[in-house]
Amino acid sequence: MSANLKPAVSKQDHVQGNSNAAIELVEYGDYQCPHCGRAYGMIKYVQQKMGDDLKFIFRNFPLSEMHPDAAAAAIAAEAAGLQNKYWEMHDILFENQVNLEPEALFVYAKKIGLNLPKFKEDIQSDALSAKVEADLESGVRSGVNGTPSFFVNGKKYDGDWEGREFTRYLKAYLATL
Secondary structure, eight states, rough: OOOOOOOOTTTSOEEEETOOOSSEEEEEETTTHHHHHHHHHHHHHHHHHHGGGEEOOOOEEOOOTOOTTHHHHHHOOOOOTTTOOOOHHHHHHTTTTOOOOOHHHHHHHTTOOOOHHHHHHHTTHHHHEEEEEEEHHHHHTTTOSSSSSEEEEEEEEEEEOOOTTHHHHHHHHHHHO
């Protein structure tokens, strides 16, 4: 592990799990990336296994040249966050990542109970585009060069994240704290 997370996790981030957990796991991801789709399932597994020892943060890193709908999906998740439904939108986007076209984003927004006129207004907001761009820039500053990229307690994790190896690594790391 070499690169450090820049900036550190703050109240600008979406945090899932115990905010005082010993392990802070940050993912830079892209809603349209198939590798991130697989990582989504792995993260759910790790969260189940680690429980209160883990807090998870997702930062947007849309690879727009390869994934044309990724930035809009990231903005949709941020818009859902303004209605306290960030994680619901995060999950539904990954569970339906083969269809992230604009019309689908409204279907998902309705499904998770968002105020649709507010959602429509918010997704056009410069502030949300700027938030996604800030996440992307922080990823670049942190040494992210692809998705998914993970940071464990502020340090870039360069090992294998697929399968049970990552959970074993996190549990071993926890034992050293």
